[in-house]
Amino acid sequence: MKVPILDLNAQHKKIEEEINQAIKRVCASGQFILGDEVAKFEEEIASYCKVDYAIGVSSGTDSLLVSLMALGIAPGDEVITSAYSFFATAGVISRLSAKPVFVDIEPETFNINPFLIEEKITGKTKALLPVHLFGQVAEMSPVMQLAEKYNLAVIEDSAQAIGAQYKDERIAGTIGDAGCLSFFPTKNLGGFGDGGMVLTRDKKFSEKIRILRVHGARPKYYHKVIGGNFRLDSLQAAILRVKLKYLDEWTEKRQENGRNYRQIFIEKGLEELVHLPKAIYHPHLTPPPLRGRIEERGIRNYHIYNQFVIRVKKRDQLKEFLEENGVDTAIYYPISLPLQECFKGLGYRSGDFPQAERAAKETLALPIYPEITREMQGYVVEKIKEFYG
Numbered sequence: 400m401k402v403p404i405l406d407l408n409a410q411h412k413k414i415e416e417e418i419n420q421a422i423k424r425v426c427a428s429g430q431f432i433l434g435d436e437v438a439k440f441e442e443e444i445a446s447y448c449k450v451d452y453a454i455g456v457s458s459g460t461d462s463l464l465v466s467l468m469a470l471g472i473a474p475g476d477e478v479i480t481s482a483y484s485f486f487a488t489a490g491v492i493s494r495l496s497a498k499p500v501f502v503d504i505e506p507e508t509f510n511i512n513p514f515l516i517e518e519k520i521t522g523k524t525k526a527l528l529p530v531h532l533f534g535q536v537a538e539m540s541p542v543m544q545l546a547e548k549y550n551l552a553v554i555e556d557s558a559q560a561i562g563a564q565y566k567d568e569r570i571a572g573t574i575g576d577a578g579c580l581s582f583f584p585t586k587n588l589g590g591f592g593d594g595g596m597v598l599t600r601d602k603k604f605s606e607k608i609r610i611l612r613v614h615g616a617r618p619k620y621y622h623k624v625i626g627g628n629f630r631l632d633s634l635q636a637a638i639l640r641v642k643l644k645y646l647d648e649w650t651e652k653r654q655e656n657g658r659n660y661r662q663i664f665i666e667k668g669l670e671e672l673v674h675l676p677k678a679i680y681h682p683h684l685t686p687p688p689l690r691g692r693i694e695e696r697g698i699r700n701y702h703i704y705n706q707f708v709i710r711v712k713k714r715d716q717l718k719e720f721l722e723e724n725g726v727d728t729a730i731y732y733p734i735s736l737p738l739q740e741c742f743k744g745l746g747y748r749s750g751d752f753p754q755a756e757r758a759a760k761e762t763l764a765l766p767i768y769p770e771i772t773r774e775m776q777g778y779v780v781e782k783i784k785e786f787y788g
């Protein structure tokens with residue numbers, strides 16, 4: 400049996416007609432950058448995420464970069480972020496000649512450990528940049544408390560967590576000063592190319608982003624500040640507007656697939672060997688909203704399962720074995736951020752972030768896309784069982 404890591408064709412086949420109509424509409428309009436489609440898409444995303452302002456930009460990476468630019472992050476400033484994420488999270492900090500200051504993760508959720516942040520705060524710290532990795536919101540209450548105590552901005556990297564909810568409170572990307580979404584094709588809401596969005600409740604901040612998005616110009620050709628080309632294409636917006644209508648349905652399928660995996664792993668007696676993804680909130684910090692396991696509450700979006708990541712021993716051999724048996728898996732990420740070659744100059748060493756380093760050796764993402772069948776999931780788990788004999 401063949402099980403891909405993601406099957407976008409299966410997803411697009413069902414909405415092909417609608418997407419074609421949207422593309423035709425844009426072609427007929429002759430407007431290919433920003434414009435009406437982008438404005439409407441921004442309104443729809445703002446409403447979906449229950450936030451006041453949403454500004455479409457050229458990618459998830461650029462949504463992070465332009466947010467840091469709007470904060471005025473400058474050379475020598477420090478921005479605190481997770482040691483375990485996609486490269487862009489830290490790359491954007493360095494691109495502004497600021498310094499990424501890393502914090503280790505919580506082993507159960509792979510998100511930043513909120514209890515290790517305070518010791519990293521210095522007089523140069525300007526912002527906190529937590530990541531909602533794999534589709535689950537980081538523990539934000541203590542992050543926001545620290546931000547208030549030390550007067551720091553908070554930018555949420557919500558690239559993998561569109562619509563995920565934090566406790567019974569807000570949606571990912573609307574807790575801090577700004578939230579950053581990505582529409583890279585593998586995200587839960589993926590375009591036919593690059594795209595991103597900045598979310599914010601702050602009108603002034605939203606205006607800054609709008610100006611920075613068009614080279615800092617307002618009006619056109621009068622440049623108040625130095626921005627960049629961070630514009631979203633009309634075609635992407637039109638396609639994403641079609642796909643947004645199906646996002647809840649797809650997310651529910653991902654959640655159902657997550658429950659299926661859990662059940663099948665337990666049925667096969669593998670839950671000791673394979674550490675399944677967990678949703679851990681710290682009950683002593685704020686009361687949990689409802690009783691019961693998070694995935695059993697039936698609430699829309701505690702974990703939107705952009706990825707279903709297990710941790711195992713002999714990960715690389717398992718990955719190879721699954722590959723030989725037709726099962727695609729992925730490693731997010733094979734190396735922690737502080738140990739990336741480009742950050743050598745920061746002076747971090749192996750052993751500084753033990754949980755991030757361990758995750759880099761043990762994590763494996765299994766296919767969880769909405770269209771995967773229960774039979775395929777059964778096959779994946781069966782093969783994992785076979786590998787461990």
Ligand SMILES: *Cc1c(COP(=O)(O)O)cnc(C)c1O
Pocket residue numbers: 458459460461484485487488530556558559581582583593594595
């Ligand atoms: C995808 C992703 C980004 C970058 O988004 P792009 O649209 O690919 O530029 C940033 N951070 C995280 C955690 C991501 O997963």
